[in-house]
Structures are given as C-alpha cells and as structure tokens.
Amino acid sequence: MTRNVAIVGTGHSKFGNRHDVNMPELAWEAIKQAIDEAGIEQKDVEFVSFSNVGGWSSEGLASVVSLEYAGLTGAGLYRVEAACSSGSAAIKAAHDAIASGEADIAMAIGLEKMNESPTPTVIEFIGRAGNFFWEFQNFGLTFPGYYALYATAYMAKHGATEEDLCKVAVKNHYYASLNPKAHFPIPITVEKCMKSRYIAWPLKLYDCSPITDGAAAVVLASEEVAKKLTDSPVWIESIGVSSGTSNLSRRDDFLHLEAGTLAADRAYKKAGLSRDDIVKHVDVAEVHDCFTIAEILAYEDLGFAKRGEGYKLIRDQETYKGGKIPVNLSGGLKAKGHPLGATGISMAVDLSRQLQGRVEKERQADIKVGRALAHNIGGTGHYAYVTLYSLSKPRR
C-alpha cells in the first residue's frame, strides 16, 4: 500500500542565538504555527518523527520534553538522526507512516539548540561527524576542514576562485536580509567576505554556516484528510536517499558528493524526471550550503550545471531570483542558519510557502511549474536526501 502525502501546515521559529528560550519553548514556536495552519488539534496527531542531533544541548530526550510541552504526548514518537540531514529524514519517516497507511496525520518536528554548549565542544562534536579515529582524533581535522579538502581539490581542477565561493555567501546573505526568520539578516559584500579570517583554508568565516538555535515543523496528512483540511496542499512528490563512506579517504574523488548525486537521481527517477533538464522542471530550490563550496557542488550533483561548471552559475548570478534556477532564497544554511535537526524541515517549510506564493515579496520566486526541490546533506556527503515538493498531486 502506498498513499499520497501532503504538507498541510508549516511552522518556523526565529533562527539565531536563542538564549531567551529553553528547548521545548523553541520547539513550540514552530509546532504551534504548524498546528494552527493545518487547523487541527494536538489530539489529531497520530505520529511524530522528531529530528534532533543533540549532545551539545541540555535535554537528553528533547523529543519527549517538547511533545509534553506542546500537548502532543501520546502520539507515536521516535527521534531521528541523520546528522545535518536529520530534518529530511524525519520528514521521510512521517511521510512513510502516512504512505503506508499507519497514520492519517503525522508531524515532523526539528529542533536544535547548539548554543547550550561552549563553542569548542560544538566544534569537537561536529569534527567527529565523519570517522572518529582515522580522520578526527589523530589529526585534529575540523568539520570545515573536511569541506575545505573538497574546495581545494575543486578549485585546483576547475579554476574556481575564492571570490566565486564568496559570491555564494553574498547571495545567501542578501536573501537572508529579506527573511525575518534568518539568523544573520545582514547583506555582505564580496570584499567583506574576502577579508574575513580563514577558518580552514580556503574557507573563510563568511564561507561557513553559523552555530544556530532553531526549530521547524510540518503537519503531514493523507490525501483523504488533506482534502478536508486545505485547498492548497503541497504534495511530497518523491524522496531520494543515499549515503557515503565515513572515511573521506575512501571517496572516489573530491570534486562531487556521490551520495548527493545518487539521492538526486533516485528522486528524479521516482518523479519521472531527468537530471539533463531538471532546471526546467523546478521553480526554486533549497540546497545544503553548510559551506559555500557545498552549494557549488550541489549545483553539479543535482544537474543544475555540468560537472566543473557549477561555479559559473553563481558567477553569472543564475541562482538568484529570476535566474536559471533560484537557489536558497531563504538565506540558506549560510545566513538563515543551520540548527542541524531543524534544517531539513526548515527547507520544507520555506519551499511550501514559496510554492504557495506567501513568502516575503522580494524573495518570492516565480512559480510556473509548481515544483520545488530540497537538497539536504548530512556530514560531508555521509547522508543525502533530495525531496521534491509539488502543487500537483503525484500520480501513483
């Protein structure tokens, strides 16, 4: 049995350094919006998949605490972990609960409160997001260092420059400045980015996403229930998932993320699409720009650009609103912020609102075909999720 699944409610907290609230309070900001939008009550929610990477924050069982605070106790529940793509994994889990017929209404809730630990602890936790002994503990490699190895290899092979990387940051900060939920709603210039200090050469401060607190939530419903709740459902058209080796030394090359490429192809195949002309079939995309190089790799892994030409898309401003394929009109992980467990769900929230034409006017994409794409990577291509959202009901 497989059934259509739609997003019928979305919620998004303010992202930032949220010392003003505790974990369940932060989750509630997103949960309340999502429940209100869907027009349901807590008792209607049969199942919750909760994404939270945790470790650095106070609550060991943030999912249970948040459900109690929100009045959702009693719903089926588990916590989902897929590193930085935990949110997309949670959406898949809730989707599958409905698609399989086990539930009619389910929620995916993402929460991360990274600022509850000192920065060195957070750096160490993220640095261990790979292979603990062989690539972190022996060598002191940090998470920006993993992506820096890709950046160095990519620049050497294809001739991209540090300015090209900074142009990604400039775009995403520009769109964050139009998004009141963003952590850093501040425009920057290429010059400011180029003058920022190196974190892991060639990546500088402004090439890196910040340590952020935030929450996001969606209410999902079966086709039958969605029809009763809303006139404008956003359908989950397809989900492609893949994974990569923990050891970067076992990757074939450092010019692309194989897991991201595989996840894209799997999502496209299910939707009857091809990477060759995917840009014609997608109005707007959110891609995983934890570092600026990651957005350029994503352009190529998704088929937005040919191999070796991703950096030309940003050079030619083709990923701005009105360009060939608008990317990260929310500000992206880079400037909206990257609270790990919330990120994938934040993408779903923003893309749903994009498709429905209800984000801030200056960052609203032109919706022509009615399809949006979320590309969410865990670690350095350790997990990969590509999800297609559509205004048209998928054919089964």
Added chain:
Amino acid sequence: MSMEYSVPIYWRNRVNYYKLIGGRCKKCGRVFFPPQSRCPYCSSDNVEPVSLPRIGRLLSYTVSYNPPEGYKLQTPLIIGLIDLGETRIIAQLTDVSLEEISEGIEVEAVVRKIREDRTAGLIHYGYKFRPVISH
C-alpha cells in the same frame, strides 16, 4: 581535546599511531585503508595487515586556523589527503611552509608529536607527512 575518552580507545589503536598499516584481502587481493577485519570490496573475512608505502602524493589539503583543543599550539594546522597508490590517507603535514605546498607534491611519512593530553600533559606521537627532501 575538550572531552575525555576511555583508555581502551587508545590502547586498541596503539599500533596504528606509529605505523602505516592497511589491510589486504587474501581473496580478491585488494588493499584498503583504514584496516578492518572484513574486506570492503568483496566482503571476505580472510584479510591480513599490510604495511603501506611511506611515500605518497598530495591530492588536496586544508590549513586549519581553528583546530580542536589539544592542537591549538600547532595552529595553523595543515592537513592533507594523500594518495598512497592503492589507498588514500588523511594526515597532518609537517616540516613545510604554506608556500611550499601544492597539489601533487611528493610526501613521506615520519613520526611526530601529534598533540598533548589536556590534563596529564602526556604527549601523543603518531605519523605525519612531510615533503620528500631527496631520493
């Protein structure tokens, strides 16, 4: 390190700190790194440890200006991805200035200080790679 780990984590890996050891599958013949008891290519359990070449070529590198606790005194930390022929390895680079580094240079393994224990001040040694000076 800002966090403490249990002693067996170090003890179990003690050989691997000082020697470049990979695995070789006796069934399919392929060499792999890191070593493990199951061949990552053909799934055979019939594997043996093998010494890896000490000389390789630098594929990519990064310069870390914000390393974890325990490495701060060595900032900036240069970390390379090194091609050892049949396998690749990630390791710190040493005895080299930033001007001397570029993709493709030949590097060789040496034993060096890796980091200091936070509380006891113990010095941890292990392998690093430096540019090949002469043949």
